[in-house]
Amino acid sequence: MSLRTRLTLLFTAIVSLLLALFCGFLYQLAEGYRERQFQERLRAEASTAGQLLLSQERIDPALYKVLDKNHLTVLPEEEIIIYNSRNRLVYESGTDYLTITPNHLDQIRQDRQVAWRESNRQIVGILFTNHQLPFVIVASAVDSYGQRTVANLGQLLGLGWCVMIGLTGLAGWFFAGRMLRPISQINQQIDNITVSNLSLRLSEGSHRDEINQLAQRFNRMLNRLEEAFRLQRSFVSSASHELRTPLTAITGQVEVALLADDEPEELRATLRSILEDVRGLNRMVNGLLSLANASVDISTVPMGLVQLDTLLDQIRLELKRIQPEYTIDLRIDSPNMPVSPATWQLKGNETLLRTAILNLLDNGGKFSPDHTVQVQLSRRGATICVTVHNTGSVIDQDQQTLIFNPFQRGRNAGSQPGHGIGLALTERIIRLHQGQIQVDSSAEAGTTFTVILPH
Structure with missing residues (x-):
């Protein structure tokens, strides 16, 4: 069932229910008004009968019957009955439509006025006092005209x-069709958007309503998808290019070794060169895998408490073991608060943070002329900052944002080995931890990477 049909049925059902309640209310209101008006007429008939038959200026009962039957306003099937205090019948109009029980008479004497119904007949009993003698007068009739009027009103309301x-x-x-027309247009526009033309966007219209908000959010999602596809194509292209170079070198060296009749020492040199290329290729593949893992959703990454000061000291020792010529100067600033282990704790993934900081320290030592890196750990309010400083070559201003893209290296890289993966991996890990990474580089102050993480 289409949304238009469901909306139409729901709208019709709600309106029909409200109309039915309104018509029922009107019908009950008219019926109640008819019943009260007829009861007033019966009371008037009973009171008139009492005045004419029981007062000092009474008339003959036979004459009253004649007058009552020939009266222009006589009620349909009208009957008037009068009882004295001993429940003896004093007067009866003679139609014999009604039977009054002693219980009815007692209730009328007690309440002085009682109204009830028997089938379609309405009955009113009143207590009439004449010369301190109590009489019970009961008047009854059928409101055929009023009932027909109310029945006609009910039929009219039903129709x-x-x-x-x-x-x-x-x-x-x-x-519903008019309200859903923008959604139908959006569906048609969405069908035209494919992988080959992700640049198409939905028309947002001029109305600031929910449909406009939906189109705006969908367009923003398309922007993110287009950017993701662009990065993916760029990533695949760059990765293919970077992988092709060492694979070509390895292939060429193996082919030359197979064709040439070299001495064992020359073959060993060729194998060492191939091994170095394979190691570089292995480092690149591991970097690509780490970059892919750092791009996943944060909800899938196991998080725990990380003692950052201890982690920095472990990374310093690890890098010193890998690169003995590097000098890592680690300094931990004392914050303006009581120092405790919780001062340097944050919520994160220790393995990923180790990789990110290790990349920064390795880059700092690689590009520093004396392979010296200065690392500083400090607190700034509710954040923890790690700064990595070296005095290497300057990163140009226009390159300071591009170096965080995969396979993008600054012009200062020169002949330094690398594939442009480390900083991209570091930036994604920091962003995964809801942090920020900044770079400042100048000839006077050197190059400083600042990592800001929430405490």
């Missing part, structure tokens, strides 16, 4: 309800 429901259904169908 009007049916007509209005039909009109409501048609109006709802037209209204």
Whole structure:
């Protein structure tokens, strides 16, 4: 069932229910008004009978019967009965439509006025006092005219309800179609968006409503998808290019070794060269895998408490073991608060943070002329900052944002070995931890990478 049909049915059902309640209320209101008006007429008939038959200026009962039957305002099937204090019948109009029980008489004497119904007949009993003698006068009749009027009103309301429901259904169908037309247009536009033309966008319209917000959010999602596809194509292209170079070198060396009749020492030199290329290729593949792992959703990464000061000291020792010629100067600033192990704790993934900081320290030592890196750990309010400083070559201003893209290396890299993966991996890991990484580079101050992580 289409959304338009569901909206039409729901709209019609709600309106039909409200109309039914309104018509029922009107019908009950009219019926109650008819019943109260007829009861007033019966009370008037009973009071008139008492005045004419029981007062000092009474008339003959036979004459009253004649007058009552020929009266222009006589009620349909009217009957008047009068009882004295001993429950003896004093007067009866003679139609014999009604039977009064002693219980009814006692209730009338107690309440002085009682009204009830028997089938379609309405009955009113009053207590009439004449010369301190109590009489019970009961008047009853059938309000045939009023009942027909109310019945006709009920039929009219029912017919009007049916007509209005039909009109409501048609109006709802037209209204739902008009309201869903922008969604239909969005569906048509979405069908035209494919992988080959991700640059297409939905028309947002001029109305600031939910449909406009939906189109805006969908366009923003398309922007992110297009950027992701662009990065993926760039990543695949760059990775293919970077992998092709060592593979070509390895292939060429193996082919030359197979064709040439070299001495064992020359073959060993060729194998050492191939081994070095394979190691570089292995480092690149590991970097690509780490870069892919750092691009996953944060909810899939196991997080725990990381003692950052201890982690920095471990990284310093690890890098010193790998690169003995590097000098790592680690300094931990004392914050303006009581120092405890919790001062340098943060929530994160220790393995990923180790990789990110190790890349920064390795880059600092690689590009520093004396292979010296200065590392500083400090607190800034609710954040923890790690700065990595070296005095190497300057990173140009226009290159300071590009170096965080995969396979992008600054012009200062020169002949230094690398594939442009380390900083991209570091930036994604820091962003995964809801942190920031900044770079400042000048000929006077050197190059400083600042990592800001939430405490």
